[in-house]
Amino acid sequence: MALELTLHTQPEVPLEAECITPQRVAGLAAPEVERLDAMHGNRRVKLGDFFSAAGKGANDIVLNGDLSLVKLIGAQMAQGSIVIEGAVGMHVGWGMSGGQITVRGDAHDWVGPEMSGGRIVVHGDAGHLVGSAYRGQASGICGGEILVHGSVRNETGGAMRRGLIAVGGDAGDFTGVNMIAGTIVVLGNLGIRSGAGMKRGSIVSMNPAPLLPTYQYACSYRPLFLKLCLQHLRGLGFAVEERHINGRWRRWSGDSLELNKGEILLFQR
Amino acid sequence: MKIKKTEIVPTYAEAFAMWGARAIVTADSGRWALTAARSMTGFATSVIGCPCEAAIEREVPAAQTPDGRPGVSVLLFTVREKDIKKRLMERIGQCVMTCPTTACFNGLESEHSVSVGGALRYFGDGHQSSKVLNGRRLWRIPVLDGEFLVDDLFGIRESVGGGNLFIMGASASATLRAAVAACDAMAAVGDVFLPFPGGTRSGSKVGSKYKGLVASTNDAYCPSLRGAGVETQLPDTINAVYEIVINGLTEAAVREAMRAGMTAAAEKGALIISAGNYGGSLGRYKLDLEDILGGAGQHGA
Amino acid sequence: MSELRIVNGRVYDPANGVDGEVAAICIRGGKIVESVSDSARTIDAHGMVVMPGGVDIHCHIAGPKVNLARKLQPEDHRLDVQPGSDVMRSGTGGVVPSTFTTGYRYATMGYTTAMEAAVPPIFARHVIEELADTPVIDKGFYVLLGNNVLLYQLLKEGRKRDFREAIAWWMNAAKGYTVKLVNPGSDELWKKRRENISDLEQKVDHFDLTPLQVIHSFIEAVNDLGFPHPPHIHCNNLGHSGNFNTTLQTMRAAEGRRVHIAHIQFHSYGGEPGANPRSAAQQIIDYINANPNVTADVGQVMFGNAITMTADAPLAWMLRGFKKGKWVNADTECESGCGIMPFSYQEHVFTHALQWAIGLELFLLSEDPWRLVLSTDHPNGGSFMQYPRLIKLLMDSGFRREEIKRLNQKAIATTGLASIEREYTMREIAIITRAGPARALGLANKGQLGVGADADVTIYTEDADREKMFNSPRYVIKDGVAVVDNHEFKTPHDGRLLHIAPGHDNAIEDAIRPFFDDYYTVRFDNYAINDDFLHAHEVIPTRPAGEDKKD
Amino acid sequence: MTLIPGRTSKQGTSLNAGKLKAEYLEVTSTVEMNEDDMKKMKLKDGDRVRLRSPEGEVVVTCRPKKASDLPSGIIFMAYGPSSSELMGSDTAGSGMPLSKQIEVRVEAVGAGEEG
Amino acid sequence: MSDKDNMTDNGTNTETSAAAKADAKAAPGAASGAAPGAAPKNGGDHIKIVKNATCTFCGCVCDDMDLTVDLKEKRITKAKNACVLGRAWFAEHTIEDRPAALIDGREASVEEAVEEAARILLEARYPITYGLSDSTCEAQRVAVAISDIVKGSVDTTTSVCHGPSGIAFQGVGETTSTLGEVKNRADLVIYWGGNPAESHPRHFTRYAVTPKGMHIPNGKKDRTVVLVDVRKTPSAPVSDIFIQVKPGRDFELLWTLRALVNGKKITADVEELTGVARETLDDLVARMKSCSYGVLFFGMGLTMTRGRHFNSGAVLALAADLNQYAPFVAKPVRGHGNVTGADNVVSWQTGYPFGVNFNRGFPRFNPGEFTTVDVLARGEADAALVIATDPASNFPKKAIETLRRIPVISLDTKPTETSRLARVAFSVATYGINTGGTVYRMDDVPITLRPAFESPYPGDEEILTAIRDKILALRPPRQDAAADRAAP
Structure with a gap:
């Protein structure tokens, strides 16, 4: 049986609730879950001040309500599942290493920072810096999958080292900036300056995109890995078309200012 | 049986x-x-x-x-x-x-x-x-x-190598027909393969009279050597033997393949079906033919 | 006036010849006294070791380069936070902690004095502001004059007296503690062509001077001026194979005058330039052992994160060649350069293991703990938070052997470290961490527990695990205040700025002012720092050469 | 068109006098525009124009600039309340709104509709 | 007066007069915050000359002002050496007759207002402190302390100025110098995305273009000045080379330059992309690689446009790249008088330069999450302490709406939109004119202040100290020193 948490009081200032994660609630009865600590702005509060719990602490957690001011849900999550039946605040899935977080609504900025494994699925849009490094850090996510069915904003996958980020809609500027490795697939449009400072890795888009002058055209071909990747995404519910799976892709290499071992693959209509 | x-x-x-x-x-x-x-x-x-x-x-x-x-x-x-x-x-x-x-x-x-x-x-x-x-x-x-x-x-x-069958018959052509039928039947079984060309012939024993040679012709099953002073394992009715070697990822798969192979070879008129062993001193697995056909599980090992 | 009595503890006070005897220490009004009244609070230090508060002779804890390094690494702070309390301000740690955290962490480690080792005088105001926000400890700073363009001009023109007076003026203007030389002679080449100087007898560009002449002149002038601490020198060729010759040459330039060599480990490398370094610890320590005019701190490297932060800008540039990444260079008008590179010392890397071993060789071959004292050149060789571990390496040969096993064995094999069995005694530790540095600094009231000394006392619970013991003193008393009481930070306290105020001829300003008008962007009249600007401070007396004879 | 708010000497000096004073308000509600663009829109020096962004709209006075100084498609305005009205608040995880690159629609204001 | 005049009429590095020398000798070695280093001069008892005073209007922080002060009128009648902005700064900061404090628009005593401010900050769950760039380091230190104690957040105007450059610095590092090195050595001076003629008028004359320096004996004749901007600003006439980049293509241009400097192939049509001809770029690259000492000053044309911190990062990286060939530095041209001090103070106290949050009892940094525009635009803050800035007039609309909703405490020398909506509004003395202290020039060089005359209003430091002390007196003991450290 899953633990069900329902927001009964909307926080006035951000609520930081990293306790909402399977390993923290494991084995707790509902009243015990409500006694877990959270931070409401600068005040220490009980989870129960904002959420009512039903069921008991289990591997699966279901959250109801508009959680757009609730941060850090699923922090350090290692297994199990969290389903958020609405919008969610910043840093969802911070430091996640396993399990799955599903967000039925929109997610705020910093989805899955410092993630190393597991999967985050956002059915709505996500904000800036999805899977990106925090400021000053050398690398972003180093594993796992972040699947956003809607659109994302700037700096998606910044400095990511490993993992897969897929976007059903459009991406903002600087997608895959300073990327170290990994894969970003954008079904919609890329913004400007994708792959700036990229060392290795792949940025894929189904549409034409403006490229930096430090990217060099390579060829038009059918990279087999991409076929696998797109089949995988189709299996996960992304609207990947047959013509994409079997299509030809124009490959651009860059960023020549860095290792020059990255690629941007643009679908050839 | x-x-x-x-x-x-x-x-x-x-x-x-x-x-x-x-x-x-x-x-x-x-x-x-x-x-x-x-x-x-x-x-x-x-x-x-x-x-x-x-x-x-x-x-x-x-x-x-x-x-x-x-x-x-x-x-x-x-x-x-x-x-x-x-x-x-x-x-x-x-x-x-x-x-x-x-x-x-x-x-x-x-x-x-x-x-x-x-x-x-x-x-x-x-x-x-x-x-x-x-x-x-x-x-x-x-x-x-x-x-x-x-x-x-x-x-x-860890897998099983060296499962085998000897398909014996009165003539080379008839025996080969039976052996091929066995091979075809075995190929339909998953997790196994027959390393020899087309699946069969093979036929070697361990060791040789020549120093440094690890294998040599399996004289005991070689009809043409029956009169050459070797300790033959063949009755006089047998004029050709095809060995099929079966490797498999699991013992169960090898047994299943052997079962299918024996059945198919029998259908095609093989006279005798036997198998090779070294007295049980070398291999880990003993795949008892009767047991396999009886489907009663393994008790030879 | 608050009083305190510490009884039953084993006291290590090498400056006063006390070596582990059980003795009482009495404190009144921030000073050690003969006796206190019966009503004084008594700390029963049974089973504990009592020492003067630690003195760090060389670290980088305040000022523009430190703050740049702080700003540079948010990722390092995130992982090491310091929550505030009713008596503490919050902060962040990592290899370059925030100011408050720096003060608290020194204090909770039993250190009560620390000297910031490299300050361009134009930034002295900034340093003083940061030090005012660095609680508990007393602190001073060394003023970078070793590449000062005006001083070079005076030297070039042969104006020895003006040179000396200008040094004295600058110390007053900056409120510094002594003169620091860093890679003398290199700045001009660095700022002109991004090159370094490697030969002490090479002419420094358009100045008709060699680094050797510069070094000699500073040592002579500062000795004449009688600063409590001699010129504090970061030698040329830091980190380069074969640099031990440069270091020897520098020490010889003192010609018997007092000199302090900073982080000498980084300057004790044999081998051919450009090739792998080898240990030249023996050659260096032989010289120090034989020459009582020389003091040095080791600059031990400790494995883990560090950050190179130095006025030796070419050094950071060299490191950048090995490892791409964040790099900071900052040129300071007429005075200095600066380079910053995050760094990490790794056990499996040949050079790093070798550096570690050379530092320990120096410690273990040293015959006079008073003159070779402990430092990691924080945070260049590692954080000051690693001192307790370093103490354990010195005191516990078994631990050292185990550590050696984990390192790059090729590197260890080229040194003599594995065969040295020596273990530092508690007395020797008390010398290299307090009494020695205090004496080298000329801080008569620090590093000792005699009557009249500052009541800076650290009390450790005895523990065979020396790292654990030195990591967490039970009591730390600063100026008679028990800031750390039963392991807990209890009482806020602010330390003093320690500086000198050497007398000088005001006429030197006439020589300096026109140079400022022409080449500085700060008005001469706005440059010098007034006493009003200082937080609590203490002037440490100078003893000019002429006055010595009066004694 | 792209609105570039920026600093000017006048904005700076009038700021010292006081932000609620008329001079500052006047300085910060005047835009400079490429003269060819103005011609195309049948605007002349001193005309009022309405700027609209997704955030809001303002009415400001319009001044011509030579094409060599201010490229077509760009309008310039001193920082102030008018530019704030048009500025979005998304900082893209930087803390900085796009204060110098605001996409606006520009239209002439008829004499009667001002207010 | 034309813009060009602004640049040249006030920048000459004046010889110190004999009188000034005599003055300086009277107070040896002496800069003093508290006691201005100058005595009343002839011209009547009420006329005083303050030599070497510091102008805190912009980040140039020129410390060579000779101020003539009418003590009776309480105003500065003449500011020798000041530029047009500086003259206005000194002339306009007179004493106006206003209440020292207002609560809800009604006149109140400073004590009442301090108590009300302390109460607001203590009650808030997410109080923010913002501004600080027109205030002394001494005041900034207290402001950070307040934020720490009430577990709010502290942010400075850096976040909407060169905050993106600060973020870029954290990723790239920087190669920089004090302005004196520019004066003494720079023979190639590039301004990118800034208009110093109007924002920092003496930047040209005192530091970077016209002054003679140790290795630049002939001043401007020995330098090449390049201006890169999207429009021809009043700064353009000073440049030898003007490069007009297409709006929003700075990053592409910088990236192209980096590629050319590093010998990477560029296949794209650079002119089509950036509006700048390839030959122009090749020429610039050649100049950059062969100069004796190059400097790249950059302004908010980079930080406030699409790309923000990446634009700054590209500049910092370009300058770093160039050090393979020549000494080359990059410097943000900082705005307000002590915005650089604010960066420094916040950094040394917390480890982070701006946008610092203390909600959990220790500093955290995350631009976009804890920076003021964001916190206000999302409506997260529930109280604001605004010091020496006017977000209610220059922030985006959504942020201003929140300011109207929550209790605001403002400290400013003049009435502003922010003071108008504030629950508690303090009138304060002007730093550098009425109060002493320390400010940091745009190159991090700390400069002392010499106030000219006294104000009836207290300074920021005084008010903030009173608020801090009141908070300490009113606050309950901390619930838990070791707050949860798990969060990012």
């Missing part, structure tokens, strides 16, 4: 532990996949004289391959665990990567694995890249017609 008119000798096949791996070779067309797979399984009949034993397990329809292209499943066995990575590297590197449009995937889930793509990647000369998809790392090695995609890790498991 007998199946129809075929006599089943109350003996057992003595089989050995080997290490096995399965590679799925795919290509743009079945033709190229098969070409690569054949090349990959060439000169891999017996560890007596080859570095490994390998053969095509089956063709895999596009819908069932990792990349949705036509594929061929190849099984490859070695005696020692430490050799299998090297053999896979050589054969995938030299026979698959060199063949147009191909890719090569791991076909065996196992707790043990060896890094093959991780070793082959250096062919990319620094331009290779790896991708992790669903927890599985693939290496992309640039080649002149695109990229060669190969799994980093190939599962390996």
Whole structure:
């Protein structure tokens, strides 16, 4: 049986609730879950001040309500599942290493920072810096999958080292900036300056995109890995078309200012 | 016991532990996949004289391959665990990567694995890249017609090598018909392969009168030597023997293959079916023919 | 006036010849006194070791380069936070902690004095502001004059007296503690061509001077001026193979005058320039052992994160060649350069293991603990938070052997470290961490527990694990206040700025002012720092050469 | 068109006098525009124009600039309340709104509709 | 007066007069915050000359002002050496007759207002402190302390100025110098995305273009000045080379330059992309690689446009790249008088330069999450302490709406939109004119202040100290020193 948490009081200032994660609630009865600590702005509060719990602490957690001011849900999550039946605040899935977080609504900025494994699925849009490094850090996510069915904003996958980020809609500027490795697939449009400072890795888009002058055209071909990747995404519910799976892709290499071992693959209509 | 008119000798096949791996070779067309797979399984009949034993397990329809292209499943066995990575590297590197449009995937889930793509990647000369998809790392090695995609890790498991049957008959042609029927039946069983060309002939014993030779003709089952002073195992009615060697990922698969093979050979009129062993002193597995046919489980071991 | 009595503890006060005897220490009004009244609070230090508060002779804890390094690494702070309390301000740690955290962490480690080792005088105001926000400890700073363009001009023109007076003026203007030389002679080449100087007898560009002449002149002038601490020198060729010759040459230039060589480990390398370094610890320590005019701190490297932060800008540039990444260079008008590179010392890396071993060789071959004292050149060789571990390496040869096993064995094999069995005694530790540095600094009231000394006392619970013991003193008393009481930070306290105020001829300003008008962007009249600007401070007396004879 | 708010000497000096004073308000509600663009829109020096962004709209006075000084498609305005009205608040995880690159629609204001 | 005049009429590096020398000798070695280093001069008892005073209007922080002060009128009648902005700064900061404090628009005593401010900050769950760039370091230190104690957040106007450059610095580092090195050595001076003629008028004359320096004996004749901007600003006439980049293509241009400097191939049509001809770029690259000492000053044309911190990062990286060939530095041209001090103070106290949050009892940094525009635009803050800035007039609309909703405490020398909506509004003395202290020039060089005359209003430091002390007196003991450290 899953633990069900329902927001009964909307926080006035951000609520930081990293306790909402399977390993923290494991084995707790509902009243015990409500006694877990959270931070409401600068005040220490009980989870129960904002959420009512039903069921008991289990591997699966279901959250109801508009959680757009609730941060850090699923922090350090290692297994199990969290389903958020609405919008969610910043840093969802911070430091996640396993399990799955599903967000039925929109997610705020910093989805899955410092993630190393597991999967985050956002059915709505996500904000800036999805899977990106925090400021000053050398690398972003180093594993796992972040699947956003809607659109994302700037700096998606910044400095990511490993993992897969897929976007059903459009991406903002600087997608895959300073990327170290990994894969970003954008079904919609890329913004400007994708792959700036990229060392290795792949940025894929189904549409034409403006490229930096430090990217060099390579060829038009059918990279087999991409076929696998797109089949995988189709299996996960992304609207990947047959013509994409079997299509030809124009490959651009860059960023020549860095290792020059990255690629941007643009679908050839 | 007998199946129809075929006599089943109350003996057992003595089989050995080997290490096995399965590679799925795919290509743009079945033709190229098969070409690569054949090349990959060439000169891999017996560890007596080859570095490994390998053969095509089956063709895999596009819908069932990792990349949705036509594929061929190849099984490859070695005696020692430490050799299998090297053999896979050589054969995938030299026979698959060199063949147009191909890719090569791991076909065996196992707790043990060896890094093959991780070793082959250096062919990319620094331009290779790896991708992790669903927890599985693939290496992309640039080649002149695109990229060669190969799994980093190939599962390996302890397997069974040297399961065998002797199909005996009155003439070579009749016996071969029975043997081929057996081979065909066995090929339909998953997780096994028959390392010898076409599945049969083989026929060697351990050792030789010549120093340094590890195997020689199995004189005890050689009809033409019946009068040459060897201790023959053949009744006078037998003028030809076909040995079928069966390697399998599991003992159960080997047993099932042997069962299917014996049944098919009997259908085609084999006179006697027997198996080879060394008195049970060498191999780990004793595959009792009657027991296999009785389907009562193994009690020979 | 608050009083305190510490009884039953084993006291290590090497400056006063006390070596582990059980003795009482009495404190009144921030000073050690003969006796206190019966009503004084008594700390029963049974089973504990009592020492003067630690003195760090060389670290980088305040000022523009430190703050740049702080700003540079948010990722390092995130992982090491310091929550505030009713008596503490919050902050962040990592290899370059925030100011408050720096003060608290020194204090909770039993250190009560620390000297910031490299300050361009134009930034002295900034340093003083940061030090005012660095609680508990007393602190001073060394003023970078070794590449000062005006001083070079005076030297070039042979104006020895003006040179000396200008040094004295600058110390007053900056409120510094002594003169620091860093890679003398290099700045001009660095700022002109991004090159370094490697030969002490090479002419410094358009100045008709060699680094050797510069070094000699500073040592002579500062000795004449009688600063409590002699010129504090970061030698040329830091980190380069074969640099031990440069270091020897520098020490010889003192010609018997007092000189302090900073982080000498980084300057004790043999081998051919450009090739792998080898240990030249023996050659260096032989010289120090034989020459009582020389003091030095080791600059031990400790494995883990560090950050190179130095006025030796070419050094950071060299490191950048090995490891791409964040790099900071900052040129300061007429005075200095600066380079910053995050760094990490790793056990498996040949050079790093070798550096570690050379530092320990120096310690273990030293015959006079008073003159070779402990430092990691925080945070260049590692954080000051690693001192307790370093103490354990010195005191526990078994631990050292185990550590050696984990390192790059090729590197260890080229040194003599494995065969040295020596273990530092508690007395020797008390010398290299307090009494020695205090004496080298000329801080008469620090590093000792005699009557009249500052009541800076650290009390450790005895523990065979020396790292644990030195990591967490039970009591730390600063100026008679028990800031750390029963392991807990209890009482806020602010330390003093320690500086000198050497007398000088005001006429020197006439020589300096026109140079400022022409080449500085700060008005001469706005440059010098007034006493009003200082937080609590203490002037440490100078003893000019002429006055010595009066004694 | 792209609105580039920026600093000017006048804005700076009038700021010292006081932000609620008329001069500052006047300085910060005047835009400079490429003269060719103005011609195309049939605007002349001193005309009022309405600027609209997704955030809001303002009415400001319009002054011509030579094409060599201010490229077509760009309008310039001193920082102030008018530019704030048009500025979005998304900082893209930087803390900085796009204060110098605001996409606006420009239209002439008829004499009667001002207010 | 034309813009060009602004640049040249006030920048000459004046010889110190004999009188000034005599003055300086009277107070040896002496800069003093508290006691201005100058005595009343002839011209009547109420006329005083303050020599070497510091102008805190912009980040140039020129410390060579000779101020003539009418003590009776309480105003500065003449500011010798000041530029047009500086003259206005000194002339306009007179004493106006206003209440020292207002609560809800009604006149109140400073004590009442301090108590009300302390109460607001203590009650808030997410109080923010913002501004600080027109205030002394001494005041900034207290402001950070308040934020720490009430577990709010502290942010400075850096976040909407060169905050993106600060973020870029954290990723790239920087190669920089004090302005004196520019004056003494720079023979190639590039301004990118800034208009110093109007924002920092003496930047040209005192530091970077016209002054003679040690290795630049002939001043401007020895330098090449390049201006890169999207429009021809009043700064353009000073440049030898003007490069007009297409709006929003700075990053592409910088990236192209980096590629050319590093010898990487460029296949794209650079002119089409950036509006700048390839020959122009090749020429610039050649100049950059062969100069004796190059400097790249960059302004908010980079930080406030699409790309923000990446634009700054590209500049920092370009300058770093160039050090393979020549000494080359990059410097943000900082705005307000002590915005650089604010960066420094916040950094040394917390480890982070701006946008610092203390909600959990220790500093955290995350631009976009804890920076003021964001916190206000999302409506997260529930109280604001605004010091010496006017977000209610220059922030985006959504942020201003929140300011109207929550209790605001403002400290400013003049009435502003922010003071108008504030629950508690303090009138304060002007730093550098009425109060002493320390400010940091745009190159991090700390400069002392010499106030000219006294104000009836207290300074920021005084008010903030009173608020801090009141908070300490009113606050309950901390619930838990070791707050949860798990969060990012």
